[in-house]
Every structure is written in C-alpha cells, then in structure tokens.
Amino acid sequence: MIVKMSKYAFMVYHKEYDAFLKELRNLGVLHVKEINSIRDNADLQTLLAERKRLTQAIRFCEGVNKHSGRALAPAGNTKKEEGLRLEEQLEALQEKKHKLLTAKAGLEKDIAYMELWGDFDFKNIRLLKEAGYELTFFSCPTSHYEPKWNEEYNAFLVNNVQSVTYFVTVTKVGTSIEIDAERAKMPSKGLSELQSDYDRLGASIKALEKETEEFSAQHYAALVEADRQVQDEFNYRNVWAQTDHEAEDRLMVLEGFVPTEEAPVLEAGLEQKGYYFQQLAIEEEENVPIKLRNNAFSRLFEPITRMFSLPNYTEFDPTPFFAPFFMLFFGLCFGDGGYGLLVILACAYFKRKASRQVKDYLSLFQYFGLAALIVGTCTGSFFGIALASVPALVAVKDYFVSSDNLMTFSIIIGLVQIVFGKTVAALKTMEQKGTKYGIAPMAWVFVIVALLCALGLPMLNVQLPEVVKNVCFGITGAGLLVAFFYNSPGKNIFLNFGTGLWNTYNMASGLLGDTLSYIRLFAIGLTGSILGGVFNSLAIDMTEGMNIFLRIIVMLLILVAGHAINFGLCTISSLVHPLRLIFVEYYKNAEFEGGGKDYRPFKKA
Numbered sequence: 079m080i081v082k083m084s085k086y087a088f089m090v091y092h093k094e095y096d097a098f099l100k101e102l103r104n105l106g107v108l109h110v111k112e113i114n115s116i117r118d119n120a121d122l123q124t125l126l127a128e129r130k131r132l133t134q135a136i137r138f139c140e141g142v143n144k145h146s147g148r149a150l151a152p153a154g155n156t157k158k159e160e161g162l163r164l165e166e167q168l169e170a171l172q173e174k175k176h177k178l179l180t181a182k183a184g185l186e187k188d189i190a191y192m193e194l195w196g197d198f199d200f201k202n203i204r205l206l207k208e209a210g211y212e213l214t215f216f217s218c219p220t221s222h223y224e225p226k227w228n229e230e231y232n233a234f235l236v237n238n239v240q241s242v243t244y245f246v247t248v249t250k251v252g253t254s255i256e257i258d259a260e261r262a263k264m265p266s267k268g269l270s271e272l273q274s275d276y277d278r279l280g281a282s283i284k285a286l287e288k289e290t291e292e293f294s295a296q297h298y299a300a301l302v303e304a305d306r307q308v309q310d311e312f313n314y315r316n317v318w319a320q321t322d323h324e325a326e327d328r329l330m331v332l333e334g335f336v337p338t339e340e341a342p343v344l345e346a347g348l349e350q351k352g353y354y355f356q357q358l359a360i361e362e363e364e365n366v367p368i369k370l371r372n373n374a375f376s377r378l379f380e381p382i383t384r385m386f387s388l389p390n391y392t393e394f395d396p397t398p399f400f401a402p403f404f405m406l407f408f409g410l411c412f413g414d415g416g417y418g419l420l421v422i423l424a425c426a427y428f429k430r431k432a433s434r435q436v437k438d439y440l441s442l443f444q445y446f447g448l449a450a451l452i453v454g455t456c457t458g459s460f461f462g463i464a465l466a467s468v469p470a471l472v473a474v475k476d477y478f479v480s481s482d483n484l485m486t487f488s489i490i491i492g493l494v495q496i497v498f499g500k501t502v503a504a505l506k507t508m509e510q511k512g513t514k515y516g517i518a519p520m521a522w523v524f525v526i527v528a529l530l531c532a533l534g535l536p537m538l539n540v541q542l543p544e545v546v547k548n549v550c551f552g553i554t555g556a557g558l559l560v561a562f563f564y565n566s567p568g569k570n571i572f573l574n575f576g577t578g579l580w581n582t583y584n585m586a587s588g589l590l591g592d593t594l595s596y597i598r599l600f601a602i603g604l605t606g607s608i609l610g611g612v613f614n615s616l617a618i619d620m621t622e623g624m625n626i627f628l629r630i631i632v633m634l635l636i637l638v639a640g641h642a643i644n645f646g647l648c649t650i651s652s653l654v655h656p657l658r659l660i661f662v663e664y665y666k667n668a669e670f671e672g673g674g675k676d677y678r679p680f681k682k683a
Contacts, residue, residue: 080395081369081677082338085111085358087331088348092323095330098353099317105347106681108334109367110320119319125312128162132305135165138172139294139301146291153299158311161304164297171290178283185276188265194237194244195262197269207251214247218259231255309683317680333358334680335367366391368674376401378442386661387672392510396670399502400660403495407656409449410488412648413603414610416461418450420645446652457484457603461641462610485600486538492596492663493534496589497526499667506669518565522585525557592663598655606648613640 086108090098102108116122143150195215203213216233220243227233231247238244244262247255265272322331336344341357348355360366368388370380376398383389383397412418425440425447432440458465458478466475479487501523508516532550535542542550562578563571617636621629664670 079371079398080389080391081371083109083335083360083366083369083391083677084338084341085333085335085360085364085366086341086344086355087333087358088353088355090330090332090353092328092330094353095321098330098351099314101347101351101353102317103314103681105344106679107336107340107344108680109336109677110317110680111333111335112320113322113333114319116316116319119315121315122312122319125308125315128158129305129308129312131165131169132161132301132308135168136298136301136305138168139298142291142294143298146295148291148295150298151296151300153303156300156303156307158304158307161301161307164301164304168290168293168297168301171286171293175283175286175290178279178286182276182279182283185272185279188267189269189272189276192265192269192272194239195264195269196236199268199270200266206248210251212249212251212253214249214255215244215262215264216247216257216259217242217244217262219243222258224257227257231257306683313680313683335677337369337677360391364391365673365675367677369677370395370397372397375445378438378445379404381439381442382657382660384676385657386665388674388676390671390674393506393671394502394509396502396665396668399498399668400664403491403664404656404660405445405449406453406491407599407659408446408652409451409453410484410491410599411602411606411652411655412446412450413454413457413606414459414461414648415451415454416459416463417606417610417645417648418447418452418454421447421450450652453603454607457607459607459610462607462612462614462644464611481600481604484603485597488596488598488600489593491599492593492659493530495596495659495664496592496667497523497530499664500526503667503669514564514567517567518561521557521560521564522581525554525561526585526589528553528557588666592667595659595663598659602651602655606644606651609644609647610641613637613644616640 088098088102116126206213220238220241223243223245227245227247231249231253233245233247236244236246245259247257249255267275317332320332323329324331345355368391370377370383370388372380372395379397379401382400382404383395389395409418422444425444429437429440454460455465456479458475465471466478500519504516504519504523506516507519528550531542532547532554561581563574565577565581566574613636617633617640620636621632624632
C-alpha cells in the first residue's frame with residue numbers, strides 16, 4: 079500500500095533558519111518539495127561530483143578489503159577535506175598501477191616478438207655497425223622468400239613461424255636493400271634485458287598492490303565518514319536551494335511532505351521550538367513522494383516494482399497485486415522441482431552470513447524456488463527425470479499434470495490476471511474520478527467473466543445448468559448496455575455508443591492478444607524440463623560400454639555441466655518472461671500510470 083502523506087508549509091525568520099533546518103533534520107521525517115532543479119546550482123553539482131569520487135573510492139576499497147581480508151582501521155574524526163585528499167591519494171595509486179600494467183603489457187608484447195628472433199645483445203650490433211657493417215631485420219611470407227637474397231645481401235634465416243619467415247641481412251653501411259619484405263620494428267633491448275625489466279615491473283606491481291591493500295584497510299572507514307559528511311552537506315544545501323525567500327530575504331518559506339502517521343511527531347517537535355507551520359491541502363497533479371508499506375511477503379517484491387516505476391500518489395500500489403502471480407509465473411517457467419529445491423537450499427545456505435538487504439533477495443528467491451518445487455513436482459519433472467515414468471510412482475502417474483493441461487492452465491491463469499487487472503483499473507478509476515466513472519469499466523469485467531463462464535467452462539468439460547447459462551447471458555447483456563451507453567457519464571448518448579463500439583473492438587483484440595502471451599509460461603517450462611531430460615539421456619547413452627569407474631566420472635561431468643547450463647537458462651527465462659507479463663500485460667490492463675518519486679526524508683546520513 080501507499081502510505082498517506084500530509085503537506086506542510088513553514089515560514090521562518092532568516093536569522094533562525096539555520097537552527098530550524100537543524101531541528102528539521104533531527105526530526106528526519108520531512109520530504110522537502112523540490113521547486114528548483116539542482117542542475118542549475120553549481121555548489122550542489124560540485125558536491126555531487128565529490129560524492130561520486132568518494133563513492134567510487136569506497137567501492138574500490140570494499141573490493142580490495144574483501145580480497146585481502148585485512149582488519150579495518152576506525153574512521154576517527156575525518157573531515158570532508160581529509161576524505162577528498164585520501165581519495166586523491168587512492169586515485170594516484172590506481173593511476174600508477176594503470177601505468178605499470180600498461181608498461182607490462184608492452185613488455186609482454188616485446189618479449190613475445192623478441193622470442194621469434196632469439197636472445198642477443200644489441201651492443202654487438204652497434205659494434206658491427208662501427209666496423210662498417212649494418213644488420214637489418216626483415217619478415218615476409220615464407221612463399222615470398224627468395225634464396226638469391228642470401229648471396230646479394232648476406233641474408234640469414236632466423237625463424238619460421240606460421241608461414242612467416244624472419245631473417246636478417248648483413249651489408250655494408252649505406253648499401254641500398256631492395257627486396258619484397260617488411261622491415262621489422264625491433265625493441266631497443268634484447269630478450270634478456272626485456273625479461274629482467276619484466277621481472278622488476280612485476281615486483282613493482284606486487285609492492286604497489288600491497289601498498290594499496292594497506293591503504294584501503296587503513297582509510298576505508300575514513301572515506302565512508304567523509305562521504306557521509308558530503309551527503310549531509312548536499313542535503314542541507316539542497317534544502318536551502320528549495321527555499322523561497324520572501325519579504326526581502328527576511329522570511330524563509332519551505333514546503334514538504336510527511337507521512338500522515340508521523341505528522342504529530344513533526345508538529346510536536348516544531349511547536350516546542352516555537353516555529354510556525356501550516357498544513358496544506360495536496361493539490362491535484364502534485365508530485366507527492368511515495369512510501370510503500372506491505373506485509374512481509376509482498377515487501378520482498380518491492381524491488382521489482384521499483385525496477386519499472388513507483389506508482390503515483392493517486393493510484394494503488396501494484397506490488398501486493400502482482401506478487402502471487404509473479405511467484406507462480408516463475409514456478410511455471412522454471413518447470414523443474416529439483417531445480418526449485420536446489421534454489422531453496424542454496425539461498426538458505428547463503429543467508430547465514432548475508433546482510434539484511436541481501437537476505438531479502440535470497441528470501442525472495444526461496445519463494446521462487448518453492449513455486450518451482452511445487453509446479454515442477456506437479457508436472458512430474460525432477461532434475462529432468464519424468465516422474466510419471468518412474469516404476470515406483472506408476473500408481474500415481476495419472477495425477478501428474480500433462481503438457482496439454484499445463485497449456486490450458488497457462489491460458490486460464492493469464493485470463494485470471496487480465497480480468498483481475500481490469501478490476502483493479504475500474505476500482506482505481508472510481509477512486510480517482512468518482513464511482514460513476516468506474517461503472518462502465520467494471521461492467522466490462524462482468525461481461526468478460528460471464529462469457530467465460532457461459533462459453534469457456536463447457537470447453538473444459540464443465541457443464542453448467544441452463545439456468546446458470548441464462549443468468550450469465552443476462553449479466554452479459556446488462557453489462558454491454560452499461561458499457562455502451564454509460565462509458566462517458568454526462569455526455570451525449572450517441573457519443574457514448576460510438577465510444578462503446580470502439581471500446582468493444584479494443585477489448586476483443588486486446589483480450590485475445592494478451593491471453594496468447596501467457597502461453598509462453600507453458601512453452602518455457604516445458605523446454606526446461608525437456609532439456610534436463612536430454613542431458614540425462616546423454617549421460618547414459620554416451621557412456622554406455624565404458625568401464626564402470628570411468629563411466630561414473632564421465633556421467634557426473636555431463637550431468638553437472640548440462641544441468642548447470644539448463645539451470646542458468648531456466649533462471650534467466652524465469653525472471654525475464656514473468657517481468658514481461660507483469661510490466662506489459664498486467665500493467666496495461668490495470669492501467670498502471672507510474673511516475674512516482676521515492677520518499678526521501680531530510681535527515682542525517
């Protein structure tokens with residue numbers, strides 16, 4: 079659900095404004111209304127840039143500390159300036175390492191090239207030149223090499239690698255060499271010298287990495303503290319930027335939003351200090367901050383809601399409405415009970431040492447695994463094994479859901495969610511505009527449900543009494559009358575009729591297309607279970623005839639690799655396609671608007 083908000087305005091004398099803001103920050107419940115863009119404020123942009131630098135440094139140190147395992151030093155009384163100076167030092171260490179790694183890559187390239195020519199001393203080449211002879215290095219395709227160069231230019235073959243010939247010529251200084259070959263660009267040092275430089279460079283990189291580890295462990299907490307100070311300074315200055323200056327800058331006016339349940343705390347705190355405030359009515363189309371509150375189950379799905387967009391203040395929180403569907407869709411797409419059990423156990427293991435935020439995600443995946451375990455077991459797939467073909471389960475094989483029944487179930491659950499979405503849309507219209515404006519959308523819901531009962535249930539071999547059918551057709555007729563002649567309350571009847579015809583076309587075509595989209599639940603789940611069975615068959619068939627010990631090893635390799643690939647593909651598809659069904663099909667039928675802004679109270683970091 080969306081927490082109800084109250085809007086307040088504050089008027090404070092300019093000399094008391096700093097003290098007022100500090101009190102407001104200590105209360106920590108007011109979301110300041112933004113009236114000016116922070117992009118136009120140079121000071122705020124500078125603070126954002128500083129925060130970005132510090133955040134990058136903190137993340138870098140986190141990675142280094144996790145790898146090194148060193149004990150972290152306490153932050154102490156680190157000031158912002160000190161934190162920024164530490165960030166510059168860390169950046170200098172990173173830049174130095176980057177240069178060393180670049181030089182190392184260059185040396186590796188030179189060494190690899192010099193290995194083609196062999197190890198020699200360039201001093202001997204210079205001595206040869208002083209004696210009047212010049213050594214020139216060439217390379218060319220082996221098919222282009224001509225033996226006459228041996229006599230004309232004293233050519234000597236050095237190496238032949240991958241159809242490329244490397245050779246040198248020994249000629250008197252100043253001799254013009256005209257041959258169809260490319261002059262080699264040689265390093266300035268020999269192979270031994272290059273290898274020595276490479277070893278020294280490797281030692282320097284290790285020493286720098288050790289220095290970086292020590293720096294990260296010593297100053298990580300200080301960087302975090304500096305980042306908090308920059309964040310506090312940004313929040314404080316941002317409130318100043320969103321303040322109106324009235325009466326020749328003597329009166330400061332600020333507006334903001336507070337969760338209604340926490341408004342008494344704000345009022346009591348400000349009244350005690352003698353500050354003036356007034357509660358205001360929230361205007362239509364005003365961008366009210368959104369704070370979500372759901373039960374323990376639905377709260378786990380809030381990251382999925384935020385992934386698309388928060389709802390706006392005038393509509394319903396979609397999280398509790400789509401959470402059970404998303405869990406079911408994941409189970410249908412995963413399609414294997416064994417994989418679901420594996421997800422549950424793996425998440426339970428990692429939850430032991432995970433942080434609170436990570437634990438929430440792991441709990442979410444445990445629910446997903448539970449859905450996969452239930453659906454996969456019901457459809458008779460467990461690590462790719464068809465349970466219906468297991469001799470021990472032959473007595474209950476008729477109770478497993480067949481592929482035909484699974485496709486039918488996918489269509490039915492799709493229709494249920496679509497109708498549910500349209501019901502939510504009708505209720506939202508009643509809430510936003512008034513009851514009369516939601517009557518026609520709700521009438522369409524009754525029409526769809528009545529037709530599904532009268533015409534759809536017989537297709538599933540569910541026969542209804544004639545009386546019930548007649549009642550359904552009666553509901554359909556009454557609903558169509560409302561949908562055709564009361565879709566725009568207060569407007570001309572002919573205009574309503576024309577709008578009703580257009581809505582009928584959209585309803586029929588949209589309902590068909592949206593319902594067919596849910597067949598993917600059946601197709602993807604069936605693919606995963608079949609692919610798991612294929613890997614099981616490969617492990618058995620490909621190892622037939624092998625020695626028993628070798629066969630066990632090869633079978634395990636095939637099974638582990640195959641099921642790992644299938645598990646990864648199932649995980650990806652089981653997340654992507656339910657997201658698509660929620661964000662496209664359900665959100666469209668529920669007429670989700672979105673565009674909400676997260677509730678961020680003004681308080682200390």
